[in-house]
Amino acid sequence: MKKYILSLVVQNNFGVLARISSLFARRGYNIDSISASPTDNPKITKITVVVEADDEIIEKVFKQVSKLEEVEKVTQVDEKQAICKELALLKIHTEDTTTSAEISNTVSEFQGKILEIQPNSVTVELSDIPSNVDSFVTALSQFEIEEMCRTGVTAL
């Protein structure tokens, strides 16, 4: 199974996100992440879906999504060729200053940001292509992650 990024241009109608997620549920496709946002055109919404699938399934997903009445365009995005970002926020537990220093090294290695330093935790941010975000999270897993969230991918 691979991760595929689909970028959808859809009509900004009531329930459009439900329609798309319902299609995924009904056909048994796995959504890894989904993000929706308005565009410069108030009638249009951009949705980026990351799907876990194989080549055969992704072809089916592509066709099924394209068939929806409110979907105007579907493009398969390659994270290396398109502009595509995901934001991750992590709050990491720290016992001592050594840990904080190690965390800050990892963060600067990935060109992330330290958002907040508390006596017992460090909160960090990374905005990058999804695979780098994956590596970032893996690298930080050696510490005790207290909380974490990712926005899902958005792509142009």
Add this chain to the structure above:
Amino acid sequence: MMKTGAEIIVEVLIEQGVDVVFGYPGGTVINIYDALFQNQNRIRHILTAHEQGASHAADGYARATGKTGVVIATSGPGATNIVTGIATAYMDSIPMVAITGNVTTDAMGRDSFQEVYIAGVTLPITKHNFLVKRIEDLADTLRDAFRIAQSGRPGPVLVDIPKDLTIASYEFENKEVIKPQRDVPVKEEDIKHLAELINKSARPVIYFGGGVISSKASNKLSELINTCSIPACHTLMATGVLSYGDRLNLGMVGMHGHVSSSKAINEADLLIAIGTRFSDRVATNKEKFALNAIKVQIDIDDTEIDKNVRTNFSILGDVKDVIEKLMKYVVPSERKEWIQTIDKWREEIDYHPVDDENTIKPFKLVEAISELSGEDAIIVTDVGQHQMWTAQYCKRTKPRSFLTSGGLGTMGFSYGASIGAKIAYPDRRVIHITGDGSFHMNMNELCTSVTYELPIITIIMNNQVLGMVRQWQELFFEKRYAYTTLDRKTDYIKLAEAFGGKGYKATTIAEFKKAFEQALQNKNCPSVIECVIDRDEKVLPMIPPGGSFDDIIVD
């Protein structure tokens, strides 16, 4: 001109060429009904006993005519009652527009009386649906609904309209009806490639489905088949597309299709699937289906291509258009050897049921119905054994003369559908074939055909059991007949009479023929003929689910 929302709805329906709607009134559609009532000389309304019946009637009307069927239901239970009808139409790609009322916009989302979020409920069973929130959008949304229902691969569209929109007023002007779009550009080289495959093939087989009916391509398909001598078999949905008795018509294929059709597909070197989806009732075993053949698929819906069975080559397009273009490049051929081989299989390996004069054998009954009702009759079935027997022996000669719920397999479909067909074609005979199980589901609609004086003839194959499930229980569950023995005490003669129709009972074919002749004389009321059959009758041949040609059961 200023009109109320309710009037706008009626005006758009008329503008779209709708002359009849099926439905049931209620609180949130009361204004729509008022407008329908005031326009009854321009548009007819058929009131059923239950909204489900209305939805199947709209579906049956659409199946019989090819036009879009319209059903109207109130909010809440009215809307949920048409859900099965919508799903039935969706699975068989039938054009339908369902209009539901809903609570007023300010009452929405508060669990108000009779409030259901029907747009959410019908999300996965409609081609598209709308919840109209502004009166300004009402007319165009309804127009869109008709366009979507008919274009490309047809299907049901639901439009949910809050009650306050039907009361509010807005400017209305008629617009020209947009012709539904069916044209998909097809590459000439793809057509040439397929023609080449056909020309080179020694053992080609065509397998076609309901898409041929939607595309109005029956004559074109027949031309292709006869020019190139390609034997063709069909799905349940495509019964009647080719005439019964045509030498190249191999009949139905699949779980209960002819052994020879399955054999032909098994031995073919080229299989052309036209307007069909390789469903699990045909390609019972996806891996072994047409194992030796180059598989080609022609369909208007891209999502159908390679969905169930991976093909070697496909053409996305309107079936009729593709076949028309194909005719330029195919070389006429006789393929004598291949056709003789198949003819031999038809004689030697096909299942031939044996008659028994003392009881009603289902195949004999269907043959008698077919003979007595004539070629022009529309046969409508419910779901189960009687449906398969009817498909196997009903000898249809034209498309849209056999109406059945294929994809969803909706028991209780047929009485409503028969009403729709009879309303569409008052001068044609409508023969409704059902089982005792299916009939009990929606027999309430008998009152509708009594009210509208529709002489629909119902034939109940009464075996006192849920025959199809019982057959599976016999074959796969060591005869443990779990809750399939109905043994209802219903007196069908009295039942028919109680509703205002005529009832008959037959235990032999001779008795049936007599009853049927009498039923044909009832010009202004429906008839019900109960035909007693044995509970152990099976539908044969049968390919067990998941099985292939090698697993066919014939006795």
